[in-house]
Amino acid sequence: MKAVCWEGTNDIRVERVPDPSLLNPRDAIVRVTSTAICGSDLHLMDGFIPTMRRGDILGHEFMGEVVDVGRGVGNLRAGDRVIVPFPIACGNCYFCRRDLWACCDNSNPNAAIAETLYGFAGAGLYGYSHMMGGYAGGQADYVRVPYADVGPFKVPDGLKDEQVLFLTDIFPTGYMAAENCNIRQGDTIAVWGCGPVGQFAVRSAFLLGASRVIAIDTVPERLRMARDGGAETLDSMRDHVFDELRTMTGGIGPDACIDAVGMEAHGAGIDYWYDKAKTMTLLATDRAVTLRQAIHCCRKGGTVSIPGVYGGFVDKMPIGAAFSKGLTLKMGQTHVHKYLPRLLRHIEDGDIDPSFVVTHRVPLDKAPEMYTTFRDKQDGCVKVVMKPH
Amino acid sequence: MMSGAFAGALGGLAGTLAMNATQHLWTLAAGNADAPASAAGAHDGREWQERQEHRNANEVAAQAVSTGVGGERLRRDELRVAAPLVHFLFGMSAGALYGAMADGRRAHVADGLGLGVAVWAAGDELAVPLMGLSRPATERPLEMHLQSLSAHLVYGIVSEVVRGALQPRMHRNDRGRTPRRGTGVLADAGSDTRRTLGGPRGIRVTHSVTIERPLADVYRFWRRLENLPEFLEHLESVSMRDGGVWHWVARGPAGIAVEWDARIINDVENSVIAWQSLEGSRIATAGSVRFDETAHGTRVTVTLQYNPPGGKLGAAVARLLGEEPRVQVREDLRRLKQLFEAGEVPTTAGQPSGRAARRKRR
Numbered sequence: 111m112k113a114v115c116w117e118g119t120n121d122i123r124v125e126r127v128p129d130p131s132l133l134n135p136r137d138a139i140v141r142v143t144s145t146a147i148c149g150s151d152l153h154l155m156d157g158f159i160p161t162m163r164r165g166d167i168l169g170h171e172f173m174g175e176v177v178d179v180g181r182g183v184g185n186l187r188a189g190d191r192v193i194v195p196f197p198i199a200c201g202n203c204y205f206c207r208r209d210l211w212a213c214c215d216n217s218n219p220n221a222a223i224a225e226t227l228y229g230f231a232g233a234g235l236y237g238y239s240h241m242m243g244g245y246a247g248g249q250a251d252y253v254r255v256p257y258a259d260v261g262p263f264k265v266p267d268g269l270k271d272e273q274v275l276f277l278t279d280i281f282p283t284g285y286m287a288a289e290n291c292n293i294r295q296g297d298t299i300a301v302w303g304c305g306p307v308g309q310f311a312v313r314s315a316f317l318l319g320a321s322r323v324i325a326i327d328t329v330p331e332r333l334r335m336a337r338d339g340g341a342e343t344l345d346s347m348r349d350h351v352f353d354e355l356r357t358m359t360g361g362i363g364p365d366a367c368i369d370a371v372g373m374e375a376h377g378a379g380i381d382y383w384y385d386k387a388k389t390m391t392l393l394a395t396d397r398a399v400t401l402r403q404a405i406h407c408c409r410k411g412g413t414v415s416i417p418g419v420y421g422g423f424v425d426k427m428p429i430g431a432a433f434s435k436g437l438t439l440k441m442g443q444t445h446v447h448k449y450l451p452r453l454l455r456h457i458e459d460g461d462i463d464p465s466f467v468v469t470h471r472v473p474l475d476k477a478p479e480m481y482t483t484f485r486d487k488q489d490g491c492v493k494v495v496m497k498p499h
Numbered sequence: 500m501m502s503g504a505f506a507g508a509l510g511g512l513a514g515t516l517a518m519n520a521t522q523h524l525w526t527l528a529a530g531n532a533d534a535p536a537s538a539a540g541a542h543d544g545r546e547w548q549e550r551q552e553h554r555n556a557n558e559v560a561a562q563a564v565s566t567g568v569g570g571e572r573l574r575r576d577e578l579r580v581a582a583p584l585v586h587f588l589f590g591m592s593a594g595a596l597y598g599a600m601a602d603g604r605r606a607h608v609a610d611g612l613g614l615g616v617a618v619w620a621a622g623d624e625l626a627v628p629l630m631g632l633s634r635p636a637t638e639r640p641l642e643m644h645l646q647s648l649s650a651h652l653v654y655g656i657v658s659e660v661v662r663g664a665l666q667p668r669m670h671r672n673d674r675g676r677t678p679r680r681g682t683g684v685l686a687d688a689g690s691d692t693r694r695t696l697g698g699p700r701g702i703r704v705t706h707s708v709t710i711e712r713p714l715a716d717v718y719r720f721w722r723r724l725e726n727l728p729e730f731l732e733h734l735e736s737v738s739m740r741d742g743g744v745w746h747w748v749a750r751g752p753a754g755i756a757v758e759w760d761a762r763i764i765n766d767v768e769n770s771v772i773a774w775q776s777l778e779g780s781r782i783a784t785a786g787s788v789r790f791d792e793t794a795h796g797t798r799v800t801v802t803l804q805y806n807p808p809g810g811k812l813g814a815a816v817a818r819l820l821g822e823e824p825r826v827q828v829r830e831d832l833r834r835l836k837q838l839f840e841a842g843e844v845p846t847t848a849g850q851p852s853g854r855a856a857r858r859k860r861r
Contacts, residue, residue: 115853127851134843165853182842200841204711204795216841221833222826234845246850254850257841 113250119157135182138258172248192262195446201260212443284310287417291366303370363409372418395422416441507598514658515590556632606663615655
């Protein structure tokens with residue numbers, strides 16, 4: 111079959127690889143009908159995530175049709191149309207039972223590696239480094255789905271792929287980011303980053319009762335897309351973000367701030383160049399310009415919610431600001447299984463149509479150039495959907 | 500504690516001797532053949548200070564003690580003994596303190612270097628100037644810092660090597676005493692596991708895991724010892740023989756098969772199972788597993804003790820081959836948990852990747 115493979119930093123290729131097969135009783139094989147490139151895939155492309163190996167198959171946002179199931183999977187059969195959450199979860203451990211699916215205890219075959227770096231290991235993820243389990247991803251013709259009796263959700267035929275595909279990651283991720291803000295009626299939420307996750311965070315904040323959302327980015331078409339979702343916008347290259355936010359909120363500051371950018375933040379200030387120099391010389395792993403600003407701008411007693419991915423270490427963390435303002439910090443990989451049913455209902459009820467975010471539709475062969483287009487935000491690119499078949 | 504501290508003190512004595520010699524060699528190399536001018540000559544390790552400040556912290560300290568207890572100022576021939584005494588007492592005290600902390604551990608050069616740096620930094624760089632026994636460290640030329648540091652590094656290494664060499668001998672003399680770190684499973688005083696595995700002998704690993712399943716299920720599974728090879732990777736089989744004796748077959752380092760007989764010496768339903776190898780079996784081993792109900796599920800705590808094939812040397816070689824006992828037990832218990840909770844052990848072995856494609860192209 112064909113698959114999108116990581117062959118090194120800035121080296122993404124489509125290769126012919128063997129078809130996947132059932133390896134465990136609870137496995138299923140899914141024929142992929144739609145798969146997307148996630149912003150977090152760019153961290154892999156840029157070489158920011160450790161423990162990648164040449165030849166690893168990428169992709170953790172995918173859906174398709176079940177073609178084979180192991181003897182331990184009783185609830186699926188060949189022909190079922192399913193979407194597959196990006197965290198792999200066993201469904202039975204302490205964490206799965208408490209809706210903390212991305213913290214599953216049993217799904218990471220390389221838990222020991224993650225424990226070395228993080229103390230304890232999170233769930234295995236598709237196509238996201240060996241530390242995260244080393245599972246082959248779904249940017250391919252076919253994909254193996256472990257714990258298939260727990261992960262895949264059947265979707266109604268009436269909904270198009272593009273309407274439900276993003277339930278595998280970015281919609282629940284934006285939603286959990288907003289939910290983590292503990293929104294009360296009338297709240298103002300500031301969202302840094304108007305990429306796909308930021309777009310869903312904007313709309314989810316409104317779904318959860320925010321009265322104002324202020325979206326911050328530098329790319330005009332992304333800011334326009336956020337305005338289409340009801341947000342007011344700031345251009346962080348032009349506007350002084352802190353002053354603007356303070357003025358817009360009557361001197362209080364946003365009730366909650368969402369960092370939908372993560373470890374590869376861009377900026378113009380001295381701390382950006384400081385971070386950039388440190389990551390380039392391997393003295394730090396993550397750039398935290400956005401996170402620092404979000405902490406700085408948040409109102410007293412507010413919440414900073416972090417859906418953007420961080421992988422290692424940052425410094426110049428303004429912990430004094432967070433402390434003296436009594437902030438709450440919430441973060442983590444998304445517990446997709448928890449949010450998926452309720453968000454599917456929102457889609458079925460017509461509250462939101464996630465396909466608004468798609469700007470590029472291409473065959474799988476175009477993956478290498480699309481990774482570059484998406485990373486460099488060329489051609490108005492916000493979200494790429496690939497069709498393997 | 501005593502034996503560790505005692506070995507450390509003797510190490511400190513040897514280290515201080517070596518340190519004095521190092522200082523003197525440095526002084527000669529620095530072209531100061533006429534130094535030191537102090538009463539004790541090269542025997543109290545303060546030559547850098549004598550060269551730089553024309554005084555000697557050990558002499559100053561000895562004088563302070565002497566006059567402090569109401570005595571008179573020491574004469575030069577008295578200082579010849581008193582000043583080295585101060586230095587040796589200091590070196591042995593530091594060694595004893597360190598030895599007590601490192602009790603039972605093998606010697607490592609890196610630990611010795613650490614000891615040397617610590618004594619140098621805490622002593623010459625901090626405490627000595629603070630107590631007025633030398634001029635401030637900031638006024639000291641680099642060469643004097645380096646002479647003191649290198650002498651203390653030699654002190655640390657020699658102390659550590661001597662301490663490590665002395666310790667096992669002392670423990671062997673302990674044989675008659677109760678093993679200090681034995682487990683409850685070693686209750687049978689007649690067995691040779693106690694002699695072989697007591698105190699610092701053998702390898703001992705403890706690890707625990709919490710399983711989200713009823714305690715009775717986990718206990719019952721473990722009590723059928725035949726089940727153990729399902730998750731203990733190095734175990735080939737466990738089978739029942741006559742008279743309550745279990746025959747164990749395992750793969751040791753480099754795939755060598757090892758076999759032994761063991762019997763259960765303690766079994767309290769839903770609480771604890773303990774076993775011990777028979778007297779005279781090739782491998783001396785003992786183990787126990789405890790089951791506790793917690794808010795997070797059933798906690799399983801395993802303690803394994805064994806005398807590895809080839810002794811400690813064999814264990815060190817096995818470690819070089821990547822067979823760290825602590826890691827093995829952790830991964831074994833992880834498999835147990837995965838089997839219970841998920842019904843299978845997660846794997847990616849056999850999945851596709853671009854690596855296979857590349858191999859074909861070549």
